[in-house]
Amino acid sequence: MSDRKVTIEFNDQIVRQFMLAAVIWGAVGMLVGVLIASQLNYWQLNFGLPWTTFSRLRPLHTNAVIFALVGNMMFAGIYYSTQRLVKARLASDLLSKIHFWFYQLIIVSAAITLPLGLTRGKEYAELIWPINIAVVIVWVIFAVNFFWTLAKRNEPSLYVAIWFYIATIVTVAMLYIVNHLSIPTSLLHSYPIFGGLQDGLVQWWYGHNAVAFFLTTPILGIMYYFVPKAAERPVYSYKLSVIHFWSLVFVYIWAGPHHLLNTALPNWLQMLGMTFSLMLWAPSWGGMLNGLLTLRGAWHKLRTDPVLKFFAAAVTFYGMATFEGPLLSIKSVNAIGHYTDWIIGHVHGGALGWNGFMAAGMFYWLAPRLWSKPLYSQSMANLHFWLGTVGILLYMGAMWTSGITQGVMLNGTTEGGTLLAYPNFIETLNTIRPMMLMRVIGGTLYFVGWLMMGYNLYRTIKGAQTVNGSIEVFVETPKAEDKLGFGGTFFNPPVMFSVLGTISAFAWIFGGHWLQIVGIFGTSLVVILAFVHYEAKSHNWGIWYDKLLVSWIPFTVLTILAVVVGGMIQIIPTVVINKAASVEDRIQKVYTPLELAGRDIYVREGCYTCHSQMIRTMKSDVLRYGDYSRLGESIYDHPYQWGSRRTGPDLARVGSKYNNSWHFLHMRDPRATSQGSNMPSFSWLYDWKTDVAALPSKISVQRMIGVPFAPMTPAEIEKSVKEQSAIIAKDLRNEGNYIEPDREIVALIAYLQQLGKFETVKTKAPAKP
Amino acid sequence: MKPSSSNQPPEDPVRHHSYDGIQEYDRRLPNWWLLTFYGAIVFAVVYWFYFKHSGVAMEDGPRVEAEIAQIEAARLSSGAAKLTDDDLWKMSRNPVVLAAGKTAYTSNCVACHLASLKGKAENPSAVGASLLGTKWITGGKPTELIATVTKGTARGMPPWGPVLGTKKVAEVVAYVLSHHEPGEPIEIVNSPAAGIK
Secondary structure (H helix, E strand, C coil): CCCEEEEEECCCHHHHHHHHHHHHHHHHHHHHHHHHHHHHHCHHHHCCCHHHCHHHHHHHHHHHHHHHHHHHHHHHHHHHHHHHHCCCCCCCHHHHHHHHHHHHHHHHHHHHHCCCCCCCCCCCCCCCHHHHHHHHHHHHHHHHHHHHHHHCCCCCCCCHHHHHHHHHHHHHHHHHHHHCCEEECCCCCEEECCCHHHHHHHHHHHHHHHHHHHHHHHHHHHHHHHHHHHHCCCECCHHHHHHHHHHHHHHHHHHHHHHHCCCCCCHHHHHHHHHHHHHHHHHHHHHHHHHHHHCCCCHHHHHCCHHHHHHHHHHHHHHHHHHHHHHHCCHHHHHHHCECHHHHHHHHHHHHHHHHHHHHHHHHHHHHHHHCCCCCCHHHHHHHHHHHHHHHHHHHHHHHHHHHHHHHHHHCEECCCCEECCCCHHHHHHHCHHHHHHHHHHHHHHHHHHHHHHHHHHHHHCCCCCCCCEEEEEECCCCHHHCCCHHHHHCCHHHHHHHHHHHHHHHHHHCCHHHHHHHHHHHHHHHHHHHHHHHHHHHHHHHHHHHHHCCHHHHHHHHHHHHHHHHHHHHHHHHHCCHHHCCCCEEECCCCHHHHHHHHHHHHCCHHHCCCCCCCCCHHHHHHHCCCCCHHHHCCCCCCCCCCECCCCCCCCCCCCCCHHHHHHHHHCHHHHCCCCCCCCCHHHHCCECCCCCHHHHHHHHHHCCCCCCCCCHHHHHHHHHHHHHHHHHHHHHCCCCCCCCEHHHHHHHHHHCCCCEEECCCCCCCCC | CCCCCCCCCCCCCECCCCECCECEECCCCCHHHHHHHHHHHHHHHHHHHHHHCCCCCCCHHHHHHHHHHHHHHHHHCCHHHHCCHHHHHHHCCCHHHHHHHHHHHHHHCHHHHCCCCCHHHCCCCCCCCCCCCCEECCCCCHHHHHHHHHHCCCCCCCCCHHHHHHHHHHHHHHHHHCCCCCCCCCEECCCHHHHCC
């Protein structure tokens, strides 16, 4: 068959739609961000309404920025660049359309359900189970559309951007599905199947790699297309692309446990989390180098071209954030930074600097090409850049100062190390208030810049003719010798050395005495052999990789293998271990029905956005909050509520610390019991009635997922609730606080008062490698 | 579209394949980058060996328990723990002690016991009992007050010993005692409400 020449028109309509959606949702996400940042300074801005309260809006902000802004931007960039890189129109216009509208529908439903308090109580995984299913469906549609396009491509070889897109699609699917496994108790509520430590581990395997494979790899792919395009320069180094791609996708997955350093997480997992985070530094910087050094020879264009300005700054912020990440993963640094604003500053360096600026650069580059009209105002784009940059620097500077200040104050001791230097938590909070205000100013500047971009794009688009790109291609018949079969995929030096090296390393990590020694020698031997072989036969390695690049299925399979390993090693041992046997010396008491109802209120109101339930193995944590938390003390918690930020103090042992009246007064007006607090008032808990009717189905699901609730009939559950709430209401009444026992505040107090209750057990320590 | 390569040194060959006009140099990796990469891997191995095999490092739990035991020992042997009733009465008339005690009281105790020390006697929905008058729930002798403040009560007062330390606890008790007289009658009641009238 001879080659034939055809003209292909790209589907750029879908790119325009995703791009505009990203601009609009980005503005919404940032507006909510500025609001919640202001609420931390002025509690009155919570407006006393449940749906405008910080703890319900904070998940809306994070979800909007991650999934609505970056999600839409990613789809725009992937669809634009993929069509051109593989010389083919998107496989299906219908799938593209469904992808777009279904995704917007998901975003709207998230924006409605989160303020209503419908949540799963896990960060960046808050959306309720029906929406989870919709997300999975839309992701599968995206994947089918993408891979189908690859199958129809007219460019045999896959460019590095496509590698990153492939890694994104398969890994996000895996992470999302596993972390959202839950059993519904009703149409709007479910419990995750994992509990306590297991849930925490799965959550941060997901959470950390949402950053990796939703906020990083697709954007790196976008960088690999748009930066050389805009700079009109060749990519700095192909070799670096290869090495940093594979090391990035392999190493990233392992680093999740660095979100749980110094906690009850078993030590070997903490060590893996820390060391892999450090090993991640170079692969991340490989991406930064390839982005920045591609601009070499084009630096003069930075003065005039806002697109390149945004790209250069974005890649620089990426480099800063990926240096800061490994730094914060060092256990002793983490002891200061964790639970403070330092982490908030770190993620905003990535979100505002890397994601936001890559998005802006890409939009400014795309608009004139998609609407066939020059950008309305270059100088307005330049102003956007400077407003954004100053905004980010103010934001990050404020958060660094705030985080380190509060971390040092909280950990500080006096009188020969026997006393906390700042025993009152609120004193440390009020010290960082000016920094929190500075953050609002920085964020507002960034938001204003974004709005200017919206206006600039609007004026560019208004009255302009949409234009779809097209290309003339020679449709080539694939040559048979280019294809890698099963054998060609696996039985070749690079893959064999990687597999053998990984297996021996595991033997070393997990093996008993002699296996360990075999592992150490095996690993060293494989590494040496691989180096020697590469030095001698690097040409063959290159030929094999060229062949891999024309075979998208083997490429995808190898990518899946690389990302699956880390999660399997870390999660499977923890999940299969018998719960009761992996609790160290304590096991938590099973909740009463009323306490479970109270816990669901705690989750619904998003208390975890400001309060942790995890006393770390640190002297200062123990002095402040009590004995350090053990694994078993949250083993029945579905979802786990260890938290990630302490805007307020830890609550792991708050039970019985104060009397019922204290909580009663505190939740209605936090400043009555804690002068200077910035906590919102939760006044509706005094009016709303506890949902007792939902308890039977909730308890039966809890039993199904392994929590040893005693079997109870609905009548028994109701009786138990009545009795326990009557006792609390009576106690409150004796103290002069009158409340009907069926109100939610009573259930919440019941839950809070049992936090930290445990039974001592004698079991063997969990299996450790 | 095709970029010029005139200003590039000859050892940087461009790969012959181009994607939508994008070309790639086939440069070798920068040495410092490789060093960072290998360095981190070597560190990981050494770190693992130190914590898992060397037998030198302590696990986190036992380590923090040992640190806390040391703190307990230091507290137990400090002089403030051995104060007598007489000492505390003397402190309660010492202006330096009282100034410190009042500061500590204001920042830690007023939320429940109110600035007036009257607690529930002033406002029935206040959390804490009155610290004035002759009625006490957990004992009214100076050393008993020390014990109550240090260890907290079953009724929901948190233990302040670990937060304030022995010195500040003594100062705060002295401040409360400054509102009383030595030899006052002490009547034990079992509820704060009984203390109101």
